[in-house]
Amino acid sequence: MIRILLAEDDLAMRSYLARALENAGYDVVAVDRGTAALPWLERERFDLLLSDIVMPEMDGIELAQRCAEISPQTKVIFITGFAAVTLKANREAPQAKVLSKPFHLRDLVLEVQRVFGLPSQASI
Template structure:
């Protein structure tokens, strides 16, 4: 089973995204900040880091850079509501996909499937 570490500081959004991904068949561990995600990346295996970009303490871009150091096999995908932040993410973490808010949950699941080369394997 594909394991996803979700880092999202907004409680309602984090719950919403985790539930959608779990319903699509993924195992999800969710945290409310990058500083909470980093020790998990060091201690456990995750196939994907799904992170908001704008978060307190450690933004998603810094988290992705640290992830590349401690868990280089973990793929990275960003979610953000800020267009300018999307441009920065593309420059500083070019291997990461960026999904801009608002998005439909089907779009999120489809992007995760693309990251892993899956097609129509999971649906909400």
């Protein structure tokens, strides 16, 4: 089973995304900020880091850079509501995918499937 570490500071969005990914068959650990994600990355293996870019304490780009050091096999998808932040993410973490809010949950699940080369079967 694919394990996803979700870092999203907005409680409603975090709950919504975690529930959708779990319903799609993924094992999800959800945290409210980048600094809370680091201990998880250090002690457990995750296949995917799904991170908001704009968060307090540590933004998603810095988190992805730290993830690359700690767990280089972990893939990264960013989620953001800010177009300018998307451009910065593409420059500073070019190996990462970026989903711009708003997006449909089906799009998120399809993007996760694409990242892992899985057949598309989003039923959300």
